[in-house]
Amino acid sequence: MIRIIRWIVLPLSFIYLFVVWFRNLLYDWGILKSRSFDIPTIVVGNLAVGGTGKSPMTEYLIQLLSKDYKVATLSRGYGRKTKGFREVSMDSTAMEVGDEPLQFKRKFPHVTVAVSEDRCAGVEKLKEQHDIVILDDAYQHRRLKPGFSILLLDYASFHKPILPLPTGDFRDNFSAVKRADVVVVTKCPSNLTAKEKQTITHKIRRYTAAPLLYTQIGYSTPLNVQQQPLAADLNNLDIVLFCGIAKPQPLISYLEQKNNRIHPLIFPDHHPFSKQDYKRIRLTYEELSCENKIILTTEKDIQRIQLESFKDLPLFYIPIHLLVMDFSQKTLDTLIRDCVSRPHNRPSSF
Structure with missing residues (x-):
């Protein structure tokens, strides 16, 4: 439409x-x-x-x-x-x-x-x-x-x-x-x-x-909010990916190429995350029955979220860089x- x-x-x-x-x-x-x-x-x-x-x-x-x-x-x-x-x-x-x-x-x-x-x-x-x-x-x-x-x-x-x-x-x-x-x-x-x-x-x-x-x-190794890298390899994971960026598809494709199962929650660019959004992200994560699962977002999105909403969850963000x-x-x-x-x-x- x-x-x-x-x-x-x-x-x-x-x-x-x-x-x-x-x-x-x-x-x-x-x-x-x-x-x-x-x-x-x-x-x-x-x-x-x-x-x-x-x-x-x-x-x-x-x-x-x-x-x-x-x-x-x-x-x-x-x-x-x-x-x-x-x-x-x-x-x-x-x-x-x-x-x-x-x-x-x-x-x-x-x-x-x-x-x-x-x-x-x-x-x-x-x-x-x-x-x-x-x-x-x-x-x-x-x-x-x-x-x-x-x-x-x-x-x-x-x-x-x-x-x-x-x-x-x-x-x-x-x-x-x-x-x-x-x-x-x-x-x-x-x-x-x-x-x-x-x-x-x-x-x-x-x-x-x-x-x-x-x-x-x-794409660099995902980091948590304490700047510690993801201990496991970024493959064969269930990933709750939430992001508010203009074009998330390249990131989704990158993660899928590494045999991850992606559960995307896509928001508009520069989206101001609300309490309802955090509840939705948490619920999506908790409904996954597997053990090898993480929550992932982008380096830009991590600047806008309330970290307290994820204090007991495995939240990571993935830095990106330019390759000529x-x-x-x-x-x-x-x-x-x-x-x-x-x-x-x-x-x-x-």
Whole structure:
């Protein structure tokens, strides 16, 4: 039914596409102003809504750069109930700062993590005390002109019509890939064929000659809330999997490939879990008659849940990371380091 409704509102998609195209044109012509800064600013973004792997890419950049530079990350803080600029602390809550920024802070305590709807205002507050600002999900924030843009395109999006919202999933015209300094196709299958790559590459090369890389999502050993790894191998288990992420299917497929029996409880992206949800999760777990069973969620979801609701249950979360395919990791690292090391101009408007 939802799919039918989305096709019915196709005319709205063309109106949306025109508005986005016209807005981008005003920025391209300089009628609407963009601001640049005198420190490296790296934007990680996408064209479609949700689930392209922005968080793993942001974490990849933090790991690559934070050893040599004082790094700050800046996000909108999607799902938070607060407004304005806010620095994330270890005892912040997802309701205050959003789940992904909280994940960054807890994973990298030495890095400054901040949230602000106004990215320019956020960079202005961070620039004096930091060498680099990484902006998560800011590709459409045209008021800021980044020093380097990393555009992520989900592999699965190339297997369905590339249509704008609300009929499709794209929030920007596909031709916006021309603004990227590097294009990364994410969440690729391990058996990606040369023919598939050729087809995807052809679509992208119509708009840009920027470096093009292909990546996968890697899954690490599940951890409990005390950061202790799962003692048993992650196979032949009954797993109550609950998550509120945009695209849970890759995780489900990964777990099924390891001969696990999955009992999924899928919620909307950034879902605020309620007492009823916790009861449902507990009941699903208790109804399993087997002994080798666990409750599993994602690293993003663990930031939003009340751990007290699981204090007597085997709750684990599974971290993910970025895997660059085709021996291209050195290429990506070099592109990023070159951007950071080159001289930056004084701030200006365009």
